Amino acid sequence: MKKDLRIIKTEESLRKALLTLLKTKTLETISISELCRLAQINRGTFYLHYRDVHDVFRHYFEVIVEDFRKAYEKPYLNTNFNINNMTPDMIDIFNHVKKYKAFYQIIFDGKSPMTYYYLVFDTIRKFMEESLSIDNNAVYLDVDFDYLISYHANAIIGIIIEWHKQNYTTPIEILNEQLIKLITNTRSYR
Amino acid sequence: MKKDLRIIKTEESLRKALLTLLKTKTLETISISELCRLAQINRGTFYLHYRDVHDVFRHYFEVIVEDFRKAYEKPYLNTNFNINNMTPDMIDIFNHVKKYKAFYQIIFDGKSPMTYYYLVFDTIRKFMEESLSIDNNAVYLDVDFDYLISYHANAIIGIIIEWHKQNYTTPIEILNEQLIKLITNTRSYR
DNA sequence: GAAGATAATGAACACCTGTACAATAAAAGT
DNA sequence: ACTTTTATTGTACAGGTGTTCATTATCTTC
Numbered sequence: 001m002k003k004d005l006r007i008i009k010t011e012e013s014l015r016k017a018l019l020t021l022l023k024t025k026t027l028e029t030i031s032i033s034e035l036c037r038l039a040q041i042n043r044g045t046f047y048l049h050y051r052d053v054h055d056v057f058r059h060y061f062e063v064i065v066e067d068f069r070k071a072y073e074k075p076y077l078n079t080n081f082n083i084n085n086m087t088p089d090m091i092d093i094f095n096h097v098k099k100y101k102a103f104y105q106i107i108f109d110g111k112s113p114m115t116y117y118y119l120v121f122d123t124i125r126k127f128m129e130e131s132l133s134i135d136n137n138a139v140y141l142d143v144d145f146d147y148l149i150s151y152h153a154n155a156i157i158g159i160i161i162e163w164h165k166q167n168y169t170t171p172i173e174i175l176n177e178q179l180i181k182l183i184t185n186t187r188s189y190r
Numbered sequence: 191m192k193k194d195l196r197i198i199k200t201e202e203s204l205r206k207a208l209l210t211l212l213k214t215k216t217l218e219t220i221s222i223s224e225l226c227r228l229a230q231i232n233r234g235t236f237y238l239h240y241r242d243v244h245d246v247f248r249h250y251f252e253v254i255v256e257d258f259r260k261a262y263e264k265p266y267l268n269t270n271f272n273i274n275n276m277t278p279d280m281i282d283i284f285n286h287v288k289k290y291k292a293f294y295q296i297i298f299d300g301k302s303p304m305t306y307y308y309l310v311f312d313t314i315r316k317f318m319e320e321s322l323s324i325d326n327n328a329v330y331l332d333v334d335f336d337y338l339i340s341y342h343a344n345a346i347i348g349i350i351i352e353w354h355k356q357n358y359t360t361p362i363e364i365l366n367e368q369l370i371k372l373i374t375n376t377r378s379y380r
Numbered sequence: 381g382a383a384g385a386t387a388a389t390g391a392a393c394a395c396c397t398g399t400a401c402a403a404t405a406a407a408a409g410t
Numbered sequence: 411a412c413t414t415t416t417a418t419t420g421t422a423c424a425g426g427t428g429t430t431c432a433t434t435a436t437c438t439t440c
Contacts, residue, residue, distance in 0.1 A: 005407060006417050033396055042419050047398070110308060115300040117307070121351065144360075147368050150352035151345045158344025161311065162337050174334075181333050182341050195437060196387050223426055232389050237428070 011049055011059075013039040018056045022102075027057060028111050054113060057106070061116060064103055065123050068096045072127070093124070094172045094179075097160055101168060108164045117157075125153040155182070201239055201249075203229040208246045212292075217247060218301050244303060247296070251306060254293055255313050258286045262317070283314070284362045284369075287350055291358060298354045307347075315343040345372070 017039035021030050030053050036043045050056050072092060097104050107116040128149045159179060163170055207229035211220050220243050226233045240246050262282060287294050297306040318339045349369060353360055 004417065006405090010418080031396060032398095043397090044399085044420085045418055048417075052397095108304065110305040111303050113301050113303060114298065114307065117304065118300060143368050143371050144364075146356070147349055147352050147360075147365075148372065150348040151372050152348070154348025154351060155341045155345035158340040158342070159337055161344060162340035166336070170334075170337075175337075178333050178337050182338065194387065196435090200388080221426060222428095233427090234390080234429085235388055238387075242427095 007049070010041055010045060013041055014046065014050070014056055015059060018053070019060075022106075027053065027106055027109075054115075058115070061103060061107065061119065064100050065119055068093070069123060069127075071096070092176075093156065093160070094163070094175045097163070098168065098172060104160075104164065108161065120157060120160075121153060124156055125149055128153050152183070197239070200231055200235060203231055204236065204240070204246055205249060208243070209250075212296075217243065217296055217299075244305075248305070248309075251293060251297065251309065254290050255309055258283070259313060259317075261286070282366075283346065283350070284353070284365045287353070288358065288362060294350075294354065298351065310347060310350075311343060314346055315339055318343050342373075 014035060017035050018030070020038065021035065032046055032053060033043060035053060035056070036046050106112060107120070129145075132145075132149065156179065159175065159182075163175065204225060207225050208220070210228065211225065222236055222243060223233060225243060225246070226236050296302060297310070319335075322335075322339065346369065349365065349372075353365065
């Protein structure tokens with residue numbers, strides 16, 4: 001079954017208007033009324049499609065996350081993967097974040113809701129889950145699989161948070177280096 | 191210099207009113223107007239002290255985080271700490287989270303702003319930073335210290351997120367066990 | 381306890397929010 | 411092309427937001 005043309009038109013107008021407004025102001029300062037005025041959509045119609053402005057933004061971010069998922073699906077799965085033989089190019093996540101930096105700056109902003117964070121988290125987590133499941137030989141020392149994955153997935157986001165706080169100044173190659181060292185254990189003594 | 195009594199009275203009324211409202215409804219559904227009505231504070235006065243309802247909530251959470259910080263400051267520092275000789279009771283963070291479960295459920299809610307998350311993150315991160323700095327002998331394999339700490343700090347929150355998603359069903363003892371295994375490396379083969 | 385400083389109040393303003401409903405417009409199905 | 415179905419519109423309403431300003435109340439300080 002096809003979607004009504006009017007719906008497509010309405011939603012696209014709103015999404016396009018949001019991008020336009022984001023060029024000059026922050027997501028939090030954009031009101032539904034303003035968005036509808038620019039998109040030339042009746043405000044009542046807005047509520048037939050979205051709950052709030054974040055809801056419109058979410059669409060873009062879901063496309064972005066999907067782009068990431070597809071781009072790194074294959075190389076990831078082809079590796080006999082386990083948590084200790086990972087190479088940086090398998091999870092070229094930093095390239096992805098840099099590519100959509102403008103969006104990730106919004107997502108990691110203190111005022112943004114946690115939903116976006118969870119979307120990133122769930123995506124990375126799922127990647128790890130699928131990859132680690134392939135590596136049947138590994139036994140993870142009685143660590144519950146759910147906790148293991150959540151631990152490592154969020155650790156990676158920890159690097160992205162640090163990168164964000166440093167305003168994305170660290171080069172991607174360095175980040176990949178560091179990540180690989182952190183994953184394949186971290187400590188040595190002099 | 192002392193704080194004006196009127197200010198103390200106003201802020202306390204608002205904070206108390208928030209706690210009352212939180213018993214019956216969620217943080218997002220509480221309006222400034224409603225809060226002021228219950229606290230018997232003029233709405234204009236509200237804006238002299240807080241920016242929004244979250245701002246009032248933040249006060250409570252800062253107290254909670256401070257409680258955590260103080261409770262685990264000493265045992266942590268007394269240990270010749272490094273990332274591999276940690277014991278669960280050093281970071282008894284899960285006990286803390288359980289104690290203030292009602293608050294952490296709000297903080298990890300998808301609608302809550304990232305600010306609270308960052309407050310948790312910064313606190314755990316600072317703990318790690320202070321502790322790891324003591325362990326002068328360790329060299330962390332050319333891993334940038336900032337990234338190292340952010341990585342491990344956020345990993346721990348990864349466990350809390352998983353715990354939250356499982357509705358805090360996993361017992362604390364198990365969580366401590368798993369955490370220690372995850373920190374002191376994770377993998378073995380059959 | 382009086383004088384000066386500062387905070388709280390009430391009223392008003394323009395704007396935003398979420399919802400409802402009848403009227404209209406524009407698709408889809410035949 | 412015509413009918414049916416469905417989406418959009420305009421209007422209205424009760425409430426919330428954030429700000430301003432003169433007035434009043436309450437604290438602090440001496």
